[in-house]
Amino acid sequence: xxxxxxxxxxxxxxxxxxxxxxxxxxxxxxxxxxxxxxxxxxxxxxxxxxxxxxxxxxxxxxxxxxxxxxxxxxxxxxxxxxxxxxxxxxxxxxxxxxxxxxxxxxxxxxxxxxxxxxxxxxxxxxxxxxxxxxxxxxxxxxxxxxxxxxxxxxxxxxxxxxxxxxxxxxxxxxxxxxxxxxxxxxxxxxxxxxxxxxxxxxxxxxxxxxxxxxxxxxxxxxxxxxxxxxxxxxxxxxxxxxxxxxxxxxxxxxxxxxxxxxxxxxxxxxxxxxxxxxxxxxxxxxxxxxxxxxxxxxxxxxxxxxxxxxxxxxxxxxxxxxxxxxxxxxxxxxxxxxxxxxxxxxxxxxxxxxxxxxxxxxxxxxxxxxxxxxxxxxxxxxxxxxxxxxxxxxxxxxxxxxxxxxxxxxxxxxxxxxxxxxx
Amino acid sequence: xxxxxxxxxxxxxxxxxxxxxxxxxxxxxxxxxxxxxxxxxxxxxxxxxxxxxxxxxxxxxxxxxxxxxxxxxxxxxxxxxxxxxxxxxxxxxxxxxxxxxxxxxxxxxxxxxxxxxxxxxxxxxxxxxxxxxxxxxxxxxxxxxxxxxxxxxxxxxxxxxxxxxxxxxxxxxxxxxxxxxxxxxxxxxxxxxxxxxxxxxxxxxxxxxxxxxxxxxxxxxxxxxxxxxxxxxxxxxxxxxxxxxxxxxxxxxxxxxxxxxxxxxxxxxxxxxxxxxxxxxxxxxxxxxxxxxxxxxxxxxxxxxxxxxxxxxxxxxxxxxxxxxxxxxxxxxxxxxxxxxxxxxxxxxxxxxxxxxxxxxxxxxxxxxxxxxxxxxxxxxxxxxxxxxxxxxxxxxxxxxxxxxxxxxxxxxxxxxxxxxxxxxxxxxxxxxxxxxxxxxxxx
Numbered sequence: 001x002x003x004x005x006x007x008x009x010x011x012x013x014x015x016x017x018x019x020x021x022x023x024x025x026x027x028x029x030x031x032x033x034x035x036x037x038x039x040x041x042x043x044x045x046x047x048x049x050x051x052x053x054x055x056x057x058x059x060x061x062x063x064x065x066x067x068x069x070x071x072x073x074x075x076x077x078x079x080x081x082x083x084x085x086x087x088x089x090x091x092x093x094x095x096x097x098x099x100x101x102x103x104x105x106x107x108x109x110x111x112x113x114x115x116x117x118x119x120x121x122x123x124x125x126x127x128x129x130x131x132x133x134x135x136x137x138x139x140x141x142x143x144x145x146x147x148x149x150x151x152x153x154x155x156x157x158x159x160x161x162x163x164x165x166x167x168x169x170x171x172x173x174x175x176x177x178x179x180x181x182x183x184x185x186x187x188x189x190x191x192x193x194x195x196x197x198x199x200x201x202x203x204x205x206x207x208x209x210x211x212x213x214x215x216x217x218x219x220x221x222x223x224x225x226x227x228x229x230x231x232x233x234x235x236x237x238x239x240x241x242x243x244x245x246x247x248x249x250x251x252x253x254x255x256x257x258x259x260x261x262x263x264x265x266x267x268x269x270x271x272x273x274x275x276x277x278x279x280x281x282x283x284x285x286x287x288x289x290x291x292x293x294x295x296x297x298x299x300x301x302x303x304x305x306x307x308x309x310x311x312x313x314x315x316x317x318x319x320x321x322x323x324x325x326x327x328x329x330x331x332x333x334x335x336x337x338x339x340x341x342x343x344x345x346x347x348x349x350x351x352x353x354x355x356x357x358x359x360x361x362x363x364x365x366x367x368x369x370x371x372x373x374x375x376x377x378x379x380x381x382x383x384x385x386x387x388x389x390x391x392x393x394x395x396x397x398x399x400x401x402x403x404x405x406x407x408x409x410x411x412x413x414x415x416x417x418x419x420x421x422x423x
Numbered sequence: 424x425x426x427x428x429x430x431x432x433x434x435x436x437x438x439x440x441x442x443x444x445x446x447x448x449x450x451x452x453x454x455x456x457x458x459x460x461x462x463x464x465x466x467x468x469x470x471x472x473x474x475x476x477x478x479x480x481x482x483x484x485x486x487x488x489x490x491x492x493x494x495x496x497x498x499x500x501x502x503x504x505x506x507x508x509x510x511x512x513x514x515x516x517x518x519x520x521x522x523x524x525x526x527x528x529x530x531x532x533x534x535x536x537x538x539x540x541x542x543x544x545x546x547x548x549x550x551x552x553x554x555x556x557x558x559x560x561x562x563x564x565x566x567x568x569x570x571x572x573x574x575x576x577x578x579x580x581x582x583x584x585x586x587x588x589x590x591x592x593x594x595x596x597x598x599x600x601x602x603x604x605x606x607x608x609x610x611x612x613x614x615x616x617x618x619x620x621x622x623x624x625x626x627x628x629x630x631x632x633x634x635x636x637x638x639x640x641x642x643x644x645x646x647x648x649x650x651x652x653x654x655x656x657x658x659x660x661x662x663x664x665x666x667x668x669x670x671x672x673x674x675x676x677x678x679x680x681x682x683x684x685x686x687x688x689x690x691x692x693x694x695x696x697x698x699x700x701x702x703x704x705x706x707x708x709x710x711x712x713x714x715x716x717x718x719x720x721x722x723x724x725x726x727x728x729x730x731x732x733x734x735x736x737x738x739x740x741x742x743x744x745x746x747x748x749x750x751x752x753x754x755x756x757x758x759x760x761x762x763x764x765x766x767x768x769x770x771x772x773x774x775x776x777x778x779x780x781x782x783x784x785x786x787x788x789x790x791x792x793x794x795x796x797x798x799x800x801x802x803x804x805x806x807x808x809x810x811x812x813x814x815x816x817x818x819x820x821x822x823x824x825x826x827x828x829x830x831x832x833x834x835x836x837x838x839x840x841x842x843x844x845x846x847x848x849x850x851x852x853x854x855x856x857x858x859x860x861x862x863x864x865x866x867x
Contacts, residue, residue, distance in 0.1 A: 210466050214803065215813055215815075237733060238805070281737065283741070283763050285762045339627075
């Protein structure tokens with residue numbers, strides 16, 4: 001296993017108003033585990049803001065994780081031992097393995113050596129190539145900096161790499177602005193593989209390119225992987241590309257993994273409601289699909305929804321997905337004031353996270369409305385009981401909880417729908 | 424079906440310090456009423472330039488060498504913008520742009536509108552959303568705004584009760600007649616928008632309609648609005664123009680709420696009070712679409728409206744485009760993503776190096792591509808199947824010195840001798856299919 005990351009977290013602090021009170025945090029990656037085996041392409045898909053790029057940067061040590069563990073180049077046996085130690089809570093054994101393989105506890109010189117084995121290609125080829133360096137210098141830089149190769153040998157290697165990425169040798173003396181988008185991305189790829197890395201992280205390598213050029217670059221990536229036998233992490237928002245390229249796929253949503261498994265299976269028979277709607281949104285030529293259009297947008301990463309992060313948009317959400325009184329209040333307010341127009345003087349107050357008080361409507365009427373709308377308004381499914389109260393009704397909700405990744409039908413999935421089914 | 428837009432042999436060149444670029448090389452296409460025409464091609468093929476040129480939005484270093492853009496009853500839009508033979512002079516270019524701008528002043532933004540790719544840069548960050556939508560109506564149709572405000576002022580509660588009665592019996596023609604008799608034509612839109620809002624109880628709708636009546640206006644406000652309604656020239660009293668604009672845009676914001684709720688934006692009343700940076704990408708794109716649709720244009724040109732969006736948000740926007748189409752809008756949809764085009768458009772035109780190489784019904788283009796370039800382009804699109812995807816060898820040609828003959832011949836697998844010498848014309852193959860290639864027809 002080239003990379004085995006456990007429970008990675010990255011919280012970015014953001015300023016609190018006037019510098020007072022507690023600092024807020026953007027939870028870009030929140031407890032994610034990922035494994036990248038050698039000689040395999042692992043796809044990582046998700047919407048923008050789901051934390052997939054941050055995860056890529058964490059694995060290549062470009063940003064330091066807030067917490068979590070990254071093991072690099074661990075033999076299978078040791079990895080199994082480590083996982084066993086994690087489960088049984090054997091701290092000594094765990095620490096011993098971390099000492100040997102962890103990327104996070106490495107000395108400065110050790111890191112410099114390890115960086116040779118990590119290659120990265122960034123999304124925007126124009127921004128990631130220094131405009132004042134020639135292609136030769138760009139490709140040579142990582143080799144010289146990490147001490148992988150020097151002098152004449154490195155120069156020889158540049159031409160070899162240019163041939164490998166199918167660029168003519170005279171391009172070595174050109175500057176980035178003289179190249180087209182596809183050519184720049186080839187140079188970026190040549191730079192990433194110049195030190196024969198064991199892990200190649202490609203962060204949206206083709207999203208700035210045309211389809212015709214994209215196809216060329218994808219073919220090149222496959223070829224290079226074949227040759228280097230390295231692990232590849234392909235970060236992309238294009239599901240068709242992920243399907244075409246990868247063996248294994250991870251689907252992220254709001255900083256969490258929602259589903260992971262064999263790429264072909266996850267994409268063809270998605271199970272998690274988010275994956276299902278994501279796959280249904282992919283336009284495919286000549287396929288008329290039943291679209292599942294998600295309401296709203298990805299959640300705010302500072303104030304994440306309680307319980308399952310996907311529940312406010314989820315078409316399948318049910319009682320225990322994590323509905324809170326604020327969400328129920330918003331929907332009830334709309335129903336009472338707009339759709340049913342009960343009375344001008346209805347008032348809803350929040351009474352803790354899982355209870356509400358409603359004034360100006362009789363409990364019978366409220367019950368009838370909630371029963372009638374339960375199917376269409378998902379948040380009302382969380383209503384556990386309604387009690388008559390002074391001047392109105394009191395509503396109590398089910399207490400939801402957050403799902404964890406569980407094995408189901410040959411994949412790992414993080415959804416309460418499947419947890420309760422398997423029970 | 425009648426043609427709404429016809430582009431004939433449009434040719435455009437850009438003059439830069441590095442030389443002359445031939446960006447459009449004889450574009451021919453036509454758009455029917457109520458049709459969505461997809462325009463596909465690699466970047467640098469001139470598809471955005473074509474969209475901009477149809478709108479008359481040409482840079483001052485561009486030279487329209489020849490061609491026609493015939494739009495609805497306005498005839499040829501660029502007659503005056505076509506350069507006669509001779510050298511390019513920068514000063515002259517600016518003059519032509521100025522003339523073109525004044526000619527198109529009342530067509531652009533009203534009958535022909537455009538949605539740009541990046542919604543962040545096409546909205547003004549300093550102005551509220553409601554103002555930006557209202558402004559478009561203020562510039563092109565101030566009369567409508569004045570009528571709306573005055574009708575609300577004049578209507579009495581009794582009138583509105585009558586209206587609600589008419590709405591309930593669902594006689595739409597009676598409603599229009601009733602409103603016209605009472606001289607309340609400006610109310611029609613407002614009533615309809617409230618009545619057709621989904622997910623609102625009838626009681627609430629009735630209340631909203633009743634509350635339209637008898638809005639108070641001061642005597643001065645009324646006189647200003649009446650002057651606008653009667654198309655009186657604007658007097659040059661200091662501060663008057665500004666006051667008039669503010670008054671009308673305040674009404675425009677009300678109209679903006681209606682437009683946004685039509686595009687299923689949640690809480691439109693709040694959105695009109697926000698600034699662009701407060702909205703997410705998908706929401707901003709809807710606002711831009713609302714601006715484009717504000718004056719019920721005949722033609723909307725959408726330049727990569729979904730390229731900056733996520734798939735799930737893209738799906739929402741595509742659904743919106745389909746709804747607009749069913750309402751009868753004519754759209755030119757520019758995208759580099761053939762799978763998106765296949766979903767929304769009736770016909771697809773494929774562009775390469777500044778000219779259309781193939782044009783046909785979506786189904787035919789996707790299933791039986793004729794032109795070698797279309798075949799190659801489709802072969803490069805990753806699909807969710809086991810199909811091996813293949814890139815197109817070579818690069819898009821340098822527009823500074825185009826290859827002789829057919830521009831695609833250096834990359835074409837079926838290249839023949841004739842391709843290197845002559846440029847193929849766009850010929851019609853059996854009905855609706857047009858292709859520019861020597862492999863087809865008898866134009867050898």
